[in-house]
Amino acid sequence: MSDLLTQLAKAEAEAARLRREVANGPCREFGHDWQFYGGSNLGCCDDCQCGGPVYACTKCGDCDYGDNDEADELRAACLAERRP
Known part of the structure; x- marks a missing residue:
C-alpha cells in the first residue's frame, strides 16, 4: 500500500x-x-x-421536563391568543 493510502487509513x-x-x-x-x-x-x-414536548438525553438520561425553547414558544403563542 502506498504511503499516502496508509496515512489516509490511519487518519480515518x-x-x-x-x-x-x-x-x-x-x-x-x-x-x-x-x-x-x-x-x-x-x-x-x-x-x-x-x-408541549419533553426531551430526554439518550446518553445521560437527563430530562428537560418540558423546559425547552419549543415549549416556551407554544406557551407564548397560547398566551398571545388569550389576550383581549
Whole structure:
C-alpha cells in the first residue's frame, strides 16, 4: 500500500475513534443527545390544556421536563391568543 493510502487509513481510523469518543463522552463537554420523550401540560393558565414536548438525553438520561425553547414558544403563542 502506498504511503499516502496508509496515512489516509490511519487518519480515518483516528477520526472514527474521535467520533465514538464524542458520541459517548460527557454531556457537559459534548452536549446532550436530546430525543423526544413525551409531552407535558404547558401550564399556560388555569383552564388551558396545551401540551408541549419533553426531551430526554439518550446518553445521560437527563430530562428537560418540558423546559425547552419549543415549549416556551407554544406557551407564548397560547398566551398571545388569550389576550383581549
